[in-house]
Amino acid sequence: MRFLRRSTPTTVGADPTENDVAQGPGDTSRSPGKGRPTPKRREAETRRRGPAPPPPRTQREASRLARANRPDKDQRRRDAAERRERMAAGDDRFLMPRDRGPVKAYIRDVVDSRPHLMGLFMPLAVIVVLSLLVPVPAAQQYLSLFSLIALTVMVVEGIILGATVTKKTREKFPDATVNPLGTGWYAFTRASQLRKLRVPKPRVERGANP
Numbered sequence: 001m002r003f004l005r006r007s008t009p010t011t012v013g014a015d016p017t018e019n020d021v022a023q024g025p026g027d028t029s030r031s032p033g034k035g036r037p038t039p040k041r042r043e044a045e046t047r048r049r050g051p052a053p054p055p056p057r058t059q060r061e062a063s064r065l066a067r068a069n070r071p072d073k074d075q076r077r078r079d080a081a082e083r084r085e086r087m088a089a090g091d092d093r094f095l096m097p098r099d100r101g102p103v104k105a106y107i108r109d110v111v112d113s114r115p116h117l118m119g120l121f122m123p124l125a126v127i128v129v130l131s132l133l134v135p136v137p138a139a140q141q142y143l144s145l146f147s148l149i150a151l152t153v154m155v156v157e158g159i160i161l162g163a164t165v166t167k168k169t170r171e172k173f174p175d176a177t178v179n180p181l182g183t184g185w186y187a188f189t190r191a192s193q194l195r196k197l198r199v200p201k202p203r204v205e206r207g208a209n210p
Contacts, residue, residue: 090200098186099200103169103176107187109210110165112202116191118154118161158188 056062086094090105098104124147131143162184169178195202204210 088199088201090203095200103173103178104186106172106210107165107169107183108190108198108200108202109204109208110168111161111187111190112195112198112206113204113208113210114206116161117150117157118188118192119194120150121154121192122194124150124154154192158184158191161187161191 056065083094092100099108127143128147131140131147134140134143162180165187166178166180166183169176169183190198
């Protein structure tokens with residue numbers, strides 16, 4: 001006895017054996033494709049994190065977002081201390097562009113290898129200021145004369161130092177482009193600072209021959 005049921009339509013001319021083979025429940029030799037490309041890792045991570053937040057629309061929202069993403073004060077203090085330490089040690093990654101490179105490091109070594117009268121430039125500036133504050137005309141006259149003589153000696157020493165450093169740098173780095181004016185000025189500004197206040201810190205002792 002057959003019950004009423006909906007029959008499956010068959011295509012005219014089709015081989016029922018092929019349909020049974022293609023649609024058989026026990027056939028695991030072929031698996032249908034996904035029909036879409038496999039998502040990349042970045043796309044998958046983005047989907048897991050959710051959609052990106054909308055950009056700030058006002059200056060106030062931008063400032064609030066910057067404060068929220070800013071590291072705490074302790075972390076900023078540690079980062080600043082690390083940068084100063086690396087800069088004082090002469091790490092090129094933390095130096096200013098004008099101090100980077102082996103040529104500038106060699107110029108600093110030449111300047112730091114001997115004392116200079118230009119290192120008294122800052123104390124001389126203090127003496128000049130005091131000469132203006134002293135109400136004694138004679139003292140002002142003598143201090144002004146001393147300051148003028150000392151400044152002249154420093155300028156002459158700076159010119160000689162610039163020529164010497166330029167010559168040594170060209171001999172040390174024959175393939176490098178050495179500008180006499182820039183090299184002399186860099187050596188002069190380095191020598192005019194007190195040794196303890198120079199940045200990067202001197203890495204050679206006085207009397208050395210770099």
